[in-house]
Amino acid sequence: MPRIQATYLIETPHAPSDAAEAIANEQSSGTFVDVSTETDDLTERHGARVEDVTVRATVDEPSLPGAETPDNSSYAGSYTRATAQLSYPMENIGTSLPNLMTMVAGNLFVLKELSGVRLIDLSIPETFAAAQPGPQFGIEGTREVVGIKDRPIIGTIIKPSVGLSPEETAEIVETVVDAGVDFIKDDELIAGPSYSPVEERVEAVMDVINRHEAETGETVMYACNVTGDVDEMLRRHDAVKDAGGNCLMISLQSVGLAGVKRLREESDLPIHGHRNGWGAMSRCPLLGFSYEAWQKFWRLAGVDHLHVSGIRSKFYESDESVIASATECQTPIASQKPVMPVFSSGQWADQVQDTYEVLGNADLMYLAGGGILGHPDGPGAGVTHLKQAWEAAMQGVPLEEYAETHEELRTAIEHYGNK
Template sequence: MTERIYAKYWIETPFPVAMAAEVMAGEQSSGTFTRLANETDELRAAHGARVESIVELDDVADPSLPIRPLPADMRGSARFRRAEVVLSWPLANLGPSLPNLLATVAGNLFELREFSGLRLLDLTLPPAFADAYRGPQFGISGTRELVGVASGPLIGTIIKPSVGLSPAQTAGLVRELVEAGIDFIKDDELQANGPHNPLTERVDAVMRVINEHAERSGKKAMYAFNITGEIDEMRRHHDYVVAAGGSCVMATLNAVGLPGVAALRSHSEVPIHGHRAGWGLFSRSPHIGISYIAYQKLWRLAGVDHLHVNGLRNKFSEPDDSVIASARECQTPMFAAPKPGCTVMPVFSSAQSAEQAADTYAALGNTDLIYCCGGGIFAHPGGVAGGIASLRQAWEAAALGVPLDVHAERHPELAQAIRTFRK
């Protein structure tokens, strides 16, 4: 049987749903707005997208998104029907190519005049994609091995202020963090190779601190240096990080694109930390865009090892159930053996502190994650050391099933965090 690509969508249309689904299929494969002489039945059978299923949902009186004026006979009486639709394409149309997959499943169809809402919900890909792309090199187990943390979450943070610090000032913060026992540190997505804090100078200053601390203590924190840039620039900066003893690089996914991440993965010797800055452009509206369930599969195949998923009670607009669903999906294999299913480590961040640890553990059911706290560490009354201690104590309470307030009675750093961050 011909290998096929499957994509699931939510749609809203004033037209008959079956007709609208056929318009999608035609636009994204062999068809155009009218039938062509050389679009033979044989060609359509071999290369046309198929409507695999339609599940009709509710309907509404008004369009969710702006839509072209309806035909005169529909005005005033149209209902906007909603449905879940699955389309499929033969792999032969594009081959196992992530850039061309994106153009196929999330291309012009968002602009089609037949729709007042359209959202890509999920993707199911044939094994040829697993053969064509490297996927994560380290993932959860490899990251744990590099950091030396066999169980429990990796406690992490982000350098703040995001921009404005010099390399020496950045290294000063890192010194505080590693001496307090942090597992993971990352650059902010806004700080890559700016003139006030050049990447190479930052690497020199930061890795001097990390390496010296590792020699003294035997614990080497992982620092994700933001090397986002042109492809050749990312390769050069990756090599500089590795030569200095660094164990992680970071790329802003939407900025460098799928080919950029795939090129970095083919070159990289260390984990790639994937930051999803700009994600709200795809996710904020429920009526258009891409679900994280589909989105993260593309980046996992391209080769990232860590993926941001937001956090519970975050400072952004994403609800908690979406955050947990995203994290679970990152940990769910996409393919069978021999590849380990392209699982990656979810990164929880955005206004996180000791307060969310128990709920995160209860909802996710495991600790295979990076728990990144900025203010939850730096704004702790006990300083950086107190902030990090409070996080470890909170996750310890969660794993033991002990209520946070009870555990805080014997752990002063946790008690301080509760008083400071509880809303």
Template sequence: MTEQRITATYEIETAFPLDQAAATMAGEQSTGTFVRVPGETDELREAHAARVEAIEEFGDVAAPSLPGSGLPKDGGDGRRRRARVVLSWPLSNMGPSLPNLLATIAGNLSELKAFSGLKLTDIVLPPAFLDRYQGPQFGVEGTRRLTGVYDRPIVGTIIKPSVGLSPDATAEQVRVLVEAGVDFIKDDELQADGPHCPFDARIAAVMRVINDHADRTGRKVMYAANLTGDVDEMLARHDHVVANGGTCIMASMNSIGLPAMKQLRAHSRLPIHGHRNGWGMLGRSPALGMSFIAYQKLWRLAGIDHTHVNGIDNKFCEPNDSVIASARECLTPMFDPPHQGCEIIPVFSSGQSVRQAAPTYAALGSVDCMFAAGGGIMAHPGGPAAGVRALRQAWDAAIAGAAVEEAAKDSPELKAALGAFGG
């Protein structure tokens, strides 16, 4: 029986011959060192050495993209090439372990002197990982069931100011938002358990508002409580959210790490809103780090149900095609049938308003997403309720294939929003 293998794809930049550069990557991340050593038998190399599966040359660059790179001993041919390299490893090298997978596919590669650029762009994992990792518990279907929102995006927003509000002040802002008709509210990633707004007090105050509203209307707004902390703190905070009737928790993925997320997922009875803050350190450089395509697969397996992908024409540096590629990947199965797909909800955010509904729908081709707006709701001239209605009207028009300006003729909230958020 053929052993399952892990495949990783990279974009590299090097002054070394491409075959030599790829072999250096494979050796560094499996059996090799800079010289052959006792014990590194042909049999061992055959069983455990990483394989170079493909090399595709892209062209040359005029100067190194990163400092500290070197040249071949003979000085090279004066060219610095860009290429795509695909490597693979037998599963037995590390087993179905996300932390050790990360050490294998990333590890020391970015520090190798042979490279002036090296970025992980994708990974393909064997289904053996599903035997150990549970993946998302709720995903798209479960989140829709808990919010009661179908056939359109889940409209969300974020508590602002990010920090400084007391538990009662936070609850008052939540009251305004739930009465405005929003579907989803999340804490800011900066607000977890500060002395001015302790987690337990904040959740108790906020959930009183949400539960009272649900009792009156039959509609329970989902609130993602930021429980980021040490593992024991997060598990206790999860239980506090459940005890108060909450329906979602949030954790900063890069702050807690994959093993902590796995433990939180195993304990959780609620959807996990995975916040990717800090991802720019991994993804922003075209010459270093990893793509979101690869990154989100690790966290999906660890158990998140939603994650941010920025948004069309967002306030950050990410271009629109990258945003949409990230969102599509969240909705793409990771494994072939009959294995589970691990699809999660992409969350569009960062300076979003009615202006981005149509281009987002046109590019994504799906309503399976969250569309989170802060100022796009709170700064509406008619108030937050009009802001929520305007966003829904904009999405209704997009889904129907109608121009937003045409739809605004019969929708005063949408017309006001277009005027307020023009340009």
């Protein structure tokens, strides 16, 4: 039977190997005392194993409260950080995705042996990955829907986030559709409130988008937020499909792995995964998840697009972390398709060249709210300036040089560069 590999960053006042063994025991067949039913044969078959422990650093203060220090003379008053690689028998969970999370990211976070623990990577066997729905569209399928092959998908977010009626939402959509965007999404804060039910909002929005397509031949993808209880999401999915919609958006943490998986199994539309709440699990460097590990759960569950923040964004995450997250999205999990990373948060032309050079490709969504709507010459110029910035980056032309012959880009540099 295959084993699932999990790599952790740990911090402990104990010997790191002992702390790693505590994780292995807690997350498989062990407990805090010996029990007669935990036979050698059972442990061999069902026990987690510590495969490797590598010491990284020693610090004087714990990252998290509550760690219990050793009650012996060998304790030096310091805390050791190490990477620990464990393997778990797949037989313990079969092919259950929710139970995979329980196994590799469960009670270990409250062990007294640890003053810090973070799941930093997972290695998924093909037999497990093949049993999951995985992304239905991924990068190539999303490109086929919107008919864009050779550049990023340029998009925006409906703002203000809340308070707009379906008719007011449609008016904003008409403005940005006429401006030339490829993709529009609801904000994560609006799903189906009484003043804008999904059924009414998607009808109003798709009426605009369908008329635009009939007139121009251009397809615009609209990610309608259907987040809710499982049955509610499925009803909303049907409403989106009946209206001619072409994308669903869900708040991943809010609906959970089982909710995402069920929606994926019932849907034939792309799923746009929003990661709101992600910071609570990642912002402390010695707690929670790395994005590299976290995103694998949602991809296996079936999302096609995943938010990764953006370079020089308004959020705390470093540029290096953003690019690593995007690269991971574009890396297949066993035989599953890669998914499209979604760059957003304070993005305009300024970040384009660095994004392209460091990522090394244009298989992404590039979303801008103020970067489009805030352009002095209007949303049309806002969209155009982003497309021009990507043309420059992909042709290897410096941004300022390209701006000399492209008015929308030049104006954007003058306007946003002074902010």
